Amino acid sequence: MPEGPEVHRQADQIRDAIAGEVARHVYFGQPRLRAAGPALTGQRVLAVRAAGKAFLIEFEDARTVYVHLQLYGKWLVRKRGGPPKTSRTLRLQIDTDQGSAFLYSASEIAVLDPEEVAEHGYLSKLGPDLLAPETDLETVLARIRDPELGRRRLGNLYLDQGFLAGLGNYLRTEILHEARLHPDWRLCDLDGWESRRLAKATLALPQRSYETGGITNDLARAARLKAEGVKRRAYRWQAFARAGKPCYRCGAEIERCEDAGRRLYICYGCQE
Numbered sequence: 001m002p003e004g005p006e007v008h009r010q011a012d013q014i015r016d017a018i019a020g021e022v023a024r025h026v027y028f029g030q031p032r033l034r035a036a037g038p039a040l041t042g043q044r045v046l047a048v049r050a051a052g053k054a055f056l057i058e059f060e061d062a063r064t065v066y067v068h069l070q071l072y073g074k075w076l077v078r079k080r081g082g083p084p085k086t087s088r089t090l091r092l093q094i095d096t097d098q099g100s101a102f103l104y105s106a107s108e109i110a111v112l113d114p115e116e117v118a119e120h121g122y123l124s125k126l127g128p129d130l131l132a133p134e135t136d137l138e139t140v141l142a143r144i145r146d147p148e149l150g151r152r153r154l155g156n157l158y159l160d161q162g163f164l165a166g167l168g169n170y171l172r173t174e175i176l177h178e179a180r181l182h183p184d185w186r187l188c189d190l191d192g193w194e195s196r197r198l199a200k201a202t203l204a205l206p207q208r209s210y211e212t213g214g215i216t217n218d219l220a221r222a223a224r225l226k227a228e229g230v231k232r233r234a235y236r237w238q239a240f241a242r243a244g245k246p247c248y249r250c251g252a253e254i255e256r257c258e259d260a261g262r263r264l265y266i267c268y269g270c271q272e
């Protein structure tokens with residue numbers, strides 16, 4: 001499943017293709033939404049936003065198309081030309097004079113009025129989005145210091161969109177490794193320095209991944225490894241998917257474990 005940085009990059013692509021333009025043709029593949037297509041056709045697309053792992057496409061008449069990709073959904077964006085060749089099921093198509101967006105396979109799609117956006121089951125539970133421009137170090141620190149979350153394990157919390165939207169599995173490994181914290185720690189176990197270290201990593205790594213298209217390793221190190229001919233999947237992360245390899249910081253071997261049902265990579269040398 002894509003994590004915050006991938007969702008935001010995808011939203012950027014869709015925005016480039018259709019935002020600001022009049023939708024010349026809108027098609028919904030699911031029968032329950034079919035009638036919304038003609039109703040949105042002729043409306044201008046005002047904005048395309050990412051919220052956690054969801055996409056919001058706002059139309060001139062104040063309605064918003066909500067899409068959650070779940071495990072199978074996929075967007076394809078075209079600046080010109082017809083629909084891409086694929087055997088996937090088309091769920092949504094929006095054509096403008098500037099470009100088209102095609103959504104395949106995802107089934108969690110809704111057309112929402114403004115009050116429905118505010119009350120939406122997924123959207124209303126999201127924490128602050130890590131890649132929203134208004135989210136800063138103080139925002140993240142406030143979440144980390146929230147007494148209601150104090151007893152939550154980091155391993156669990158760092159998959160929870162209600163804590164901070166945009167987190168996900170590779171980011172969990174990378175943030176905890178960067179902050180030198182063990183996933184069994186709870187927020188209430190952290191002292192002031194550890195809280196700040198965690199907040200900095202929590203803010204910096206999704207941003208780095210967004211800007212670089214997926215790199216959360218130290219950028220100078222990643223560039224050096226790339227120049228040495230190392231493959232992208234081996235240089236993009238500092239700990240994720242590096243089981244059996246030496247930690248870049250302390251040299252101890254990175255180990256893989258299961259945490260909250262997902263794989264997590266940890267260095268017992270520097271994540272006490």
Ligand SMILES: [Zn+2]
Pocket residue numbers: 247248249250251252267268269270271
């Ligand atoms: Zn280490």
